Amino acid sequence: MKNKILFIIFPLSQALMVAGCWIAVGHLNVQGFLCIAFALASDAIVFRIMKSASQKEEVDKKVREMRYLYELEELNNRLVNEKQEELLQMRNMLSEEFRRVEQRLRTKGREGADGEIAKFREMLERTRPDLYTANHVVNAILAEKQKLCQAQYGFSLTVDMQVPVEVALDPMHLCSIFSNIIDNACEAVADFPKEERYIRLFARMKGNYLVIEAKNPARKEHVVRERRGGRGYGTKILNDIAEKYDGELRSEYSGGIYAVSLVVKAL
Numbered sequence: 001m002k003n004k005i006l007f008i009i010f011p012l013s014q015a016l017m018v019a020g021c022w023i024a025v026g027h028l029n030v031q032g033f034l035c036i037a038f039a040l041a042s043d044a045i046v047f048r049i050m051k052s053a054s055q056k057e058e059v060d061k062k063v064r065e066m067r068y069l070y071e072l073e074e075l076n077n078r079l080v081n082e083k084q085e086e087l088l089q090m091r092n093m094l095s096e097e098f099r100r101v102e103q104r105l106r107t108k109g110r111e112g113a114d115g116e117i118a119k120f121r122e123m124l125e126r127t128r129p130d131l132y133t134a135n136h137v138v139n140a141i142l143a144e145k146q147k148l149c150q151a152q153y154g155f156s157l158t159v160d161m162q163v164p165v166e167v168a169l170d171p172m173h174l175c176s177i178f179s180n181i182i183d184n185a186c187e188a189v190a191d192f193p194k195e196e197r198y199i200r201l202f203a204r205m206k207g208n209y210l211v212i213e214a215k216n217p218a219r220k221e222h223v224v225r226e227r228r229g230g231r232g233y234g235t236k237i238l239n240d241i242a243e244k245y246d247g248e249l250r251s252e253y254s255g256g257i258y259a260v261s262l263v264v265k266a267l
Contacts, residue, residue, distance in 0.1 A: 133161035133203070137171050138178060142201075145182045153186055154194040161203045167210065167266040173241050177262060180234035181214050188218040188258060209247065210266035218258035238262060 132142040138161065146157050167174065182199065189197040202213040235249075238260075242249040245264035252259050 132159045133163045134165045135163040135167065135174075136165075137174050138163045138203075141175055141178045141182075145179070149182075149186065149199070153190065153197055155189070155197040155199075157182070158198060158200045161201065162205065163203050163210065164205065164266070169210075169245060169264065169266055173244070176237055177212065177241060177264070180237050181212065181260060181262070184234050184260075185214055185216040185258075188222050189216050191219050191222060192217055205266065208265055208267040209263050212262045212264075213259065215257055215259045217256055218253065220253070220256075223253045223258055 132139050142157065142159060142161070146159075149155055149157050169177075178201075182201070185199045189199065196217060199214060199216045204211055238249050241247075242262055242264060245266070247262065247264040249263075250261045
């Protein structure tokens with residue numbers, strides 16, 4: 001949009017300049033016409049360069065989006081492969097554990113096998129796939145951020161998601177929404193002891209709109225702190241995406257809890 005406005009304003013300003021010179025002087029001699037012709041030729045060259053730069057910027061943007069989507073698909077495939085490898089390992093372990101349970105039941109009865117049964121159930125629970133929602137883009141991001149929260153911050157995300165498989169959002173924007181919301185929340189909860197850290201995520205469709213909410217503890221000074229060192233950029237991205245999809249971004253801070261709500265048109 002900015003480039004289009006520039007393409008209109010630039011030649012218009014040159015035309016007004018020529019008109020002003022004409023009015024001021026009253027007439028133009030040969031040298032004046034040559035100067036105008038040279039100026040118009042220069043403008044045409046500059047205009048072409050600007051247009052080429054704009055097209056290059058658009059191509060670069062598409063390349064970045066394609067690379068981002070490729071990396072996201074790679075992440076999703078890696079998570080699936082990791083889970084498959086884990087399941088293959090667990091299959092052998094479960095077979096051995098099941099054999100032990102059977103043996104305990106035969107020799108010591110139910111009471112003697114209770115411990116082995118509990119271990120068996122725990123192993124079954126670990127084989128459950130990380131499925132947070134039907135949308136594979138959101139699911140891949142949540143799986144990766146869950147690992148980050150557990151490894152780096154010492155807590156697990158609480159997730160309640162119902163995001164459709166198909167939504168009318170660019171996958172890159174969808175990814176940016178959840179990445180920025182979680183990253184902003186992680187930065188806030190890092191000020192608290194591990195036992196007090198949590199992030200609760202919620203998403204539901206309301207009509208044609210996707211409503212995403214997040215809650216986490218936060219210090220007041222963190223909430224009111226002015227942007228510095230890149231802080232606040234994530235919120236700007238969320239605002240831009242909300243505007244693009246006819247939605248809005250809201251946030252509030254009360255009782256030590258920071259809550260953010262993002263609404264975007266998804267269907």
